[in-house]
Amino acid sequence: MATASTDTVAIMAETPLALRFLARCDRFPDSVAYAVYPTGARTPSRVLTWGEWRDASLACAARLLAAGIEPGDRVAILAGNRLLWPVVDVALQLVRAVGVGLYPTSAPAQIVALLQDSGARLLFTDSVAHVAEIRAASDPAVAGIAIVVDAARDGEVVPFTAWCDEGARLLRDRGATTKLEARIASLVPDDVAALIYTSGSTGEPKGACISHRYLAASAASIAEVLRIDGDDRSVSFLPYSHAAERIFGQCTRMLSGMSAALVEDPTDVFRVCEHFQPTVFGGLPRLFERLYEATEIARATGSDPRDAISSRIGPDVRLATSGGAALPQRVAETLDALGLPILGAYGQTEHLCIAMNRVDAIRFDTVGTPMPGTTVRIADDGELLVLRSALTFSGYWNKPDDTRAAFTDDGLWLRTGDQAALEADGALRITGRVKELIALSTGRKIAPLPIEAALTDSPFVAHAVCHGEGRKFPVALLALRRDMVTAWATAQQLSLPWSELTRHAALHALVQEQVDRVNAALARTDRIQSFAITDAEFSVAGGELTPTLKLVRRVIDTRFAPVFDALYAAAARPTGDA
Structure with a gap:
């Protein structure tokens, strides 16, 4: 069993974060909270101070009360990285409503299903296209939802600016102000503040109930580990509908009072960093892989790899954090050696702050030690368990059976579903998913995650998928890092279309070397017997990745079933040897 300090986290959890937010705004009203960078912009279009954020959220909150929103009512937000998100989210916390985040990339049917599941009374969105999709569904379960749009009036919805302007007018009335003050004063830590739907990489999304206590405790735990304060600058570019940006961000x-660049288009993140110059940079592994690729290309062309980093994230980053999926060890080690320490972290929507590396004790082969307020142990079957605490979710929305199954029989320990090992220094090593074990026809069970992570330690492999359920041996499907492969091809004086390049014998030989290195460290029964390279690039839009860039195995297994079948068929064919 391993634990970390709990006193500070427990104390901070007793006060809803929204109240601490108001106090900070009163103390530092003129300090910058957000600098907004529209799509393609190199400079911000506007700056939002803490005082302006407070005033906008209070106005929105007053209008919510006028609309009849009661404590516990669900209100959905379907928007990209725009000021609508932080303004509305804080307003919902202040009036004790439950904010339901929806991914803007979701299909119309998914949006309608989650609106129906949550029972949302009101929807805020930044797109009239989303409005049209919801109306077109003609689903009676969502027909009565009022919609507020951060766009021009279309006759059926309320513009967000008009909504907030009306709220500001209401606050000039003492009665409305008194009503809002009373609602804010009634906030209690165990109220549900948010529904965060899990990404559904292994099944249908479930709404995790997140309390005000969870929000406050998680923020305190993160700030303590990262030693963040009001002088720090960060970048906001991940989806707010996910726990990483909504809570960690x-x-x-x-x-803490840390300011942020609000990046409307995540593909602009490096361009924005060059101007905003953050001191803290949090991202998913793919962002750091892109930095790594840039440094390798710089080396190959005789440039300084450090310049490749600073030209993309600025010169002032003192630390970076990576979560959502495993960061390849080669990537972490290379960037650290070039002056960019990356703290690998591990958590889940159900308990975001499980473990993180520390600045003074970085290990690239583990996810670090438990975070403040978190206690962990390893079950007899190897599953990682987390002691229920202020940092743990309250259960799944309207799913009591799933909630019970999420904890041990005594209700005290959260089942993470991950297999793990606890190192002598207290660091956690994640070794696989309990439900993602591959059962070979021989009875042997293989954990694919460590093998896949080792395969992506190659500079050329972006994603690796092990396959072998019910088969005699495992095989792998590999998707490549296009920039790295293209740079290699240029050096080899190869000028081929991408689909031909991925089939080139010399490239396959390079990848085979990595497969051989991985196999050398595996038991004979676990070795990858054959592999295929796809010219497809896995993506969220394509369905192969979740919004946090984890593999969606059921999609990949189905889509590439002919490829896997061909690998096994080739292995079964006689070789012609006597």
Whole structure:
């Protein structure tokens, strides 16, 4: 069993984060909270101070009360990285409503299903296209939802600016102000503040109930580990509908006073960093892989790899954090050697702050030690368990059976579903998913995650998928890092279309070397017997990746079934040897 300090986290959890937010805004009203960078912009279009954020959220909150929103009512937000998100999210916390985040990339049927599941009374969105999709569904379960749009009036919805302007007018009335003050004063830590739907990489999304206590405790735990304060600058570019940006990002900023660049288009993140010059940079592994690729290309062309980093994220980053999926060890080690320490972290929507590396004790082969307020142990079957605490979710929305199954029989320990090992120094090593074990026809069970992580330690492999359920041996499907492969091809004086390049014998030989290195460290029964390279690039839009860039195995297994079948068929064919 391993634990970390709990006193500070427990104390901070007793006060809802929204109240600490108001106090900070009163103390530092003129300090910058957000600098907004529209799509393609190199400079911000506007700056939002803490005082302006407070005033906008209070106006929105007053209008919510006028609309009849009661404590516990669900209100959905379907928007990209725009000011609508932090303004509305804080307003919902203040009036004790439950904010339901929806991914803007979701299909119309998924949006309608989650609106129906949550029972949302009101929807805020930044797109009239989303409005049209919802109306077109003609689903009676969502027909009565009022919609507020951060766009021009279309006759059927309320513009967001008009909504907030009306709220500001209401606050000039003492009665409305008194009503809002009373609602804010009634906030209690165990109220549900948010529904965060899990990404559904292994099944249908479930709404995780997140309390005000969870938000406050998580922000305190993160801020303590990262030693963040109001002088720090960060970048907001991940979806707010996911726990990473909503809690690790926004809630930590609300507590610490750290400012942020609000990047409307995530593909602009490096361009924005060059101007905004953050001191802290949090991202998913793919962002750091792109930095790594840039440094390798710089080396190959005789440039300084450090310049490749600073030209993309600025010169002032003192630390970076990576979560959502495993960061290849080669990537982490290379960037650290070039002056960019990356703290690998591990958590889940159900308990975001499980473990993280520390600045003074970085290990690239583990996810670090438990975070403040978190206690872990390893079950007899190897599953990682997390002691229920202020940092743990309250259960799944309207799913009591799933909630019970998420904990041990005594209700005290959260089942993460991950297999793990606890190192002598207290660091956690994630070794696989309990439900993602591959059962070979021989009875042997293989954990694919460590093998896949080792395969992506190659500079050329972006994603690896092990396959072998019910088969005699495992095989792998590999998707490549296009920039790295293209740079290699240029050096080899190969000028071929991408689909031909991925089939080139010399490239296959390079990848085979990595497969051989991985196999050398595996038991004979676990070795990859054959592999295929796809010219497809896995993506969220394509369905192969979740919004946090984890593999969606059921999609890949189905889509590439002919490829896997061909690998086994080739292995079964006689070789012609006597």
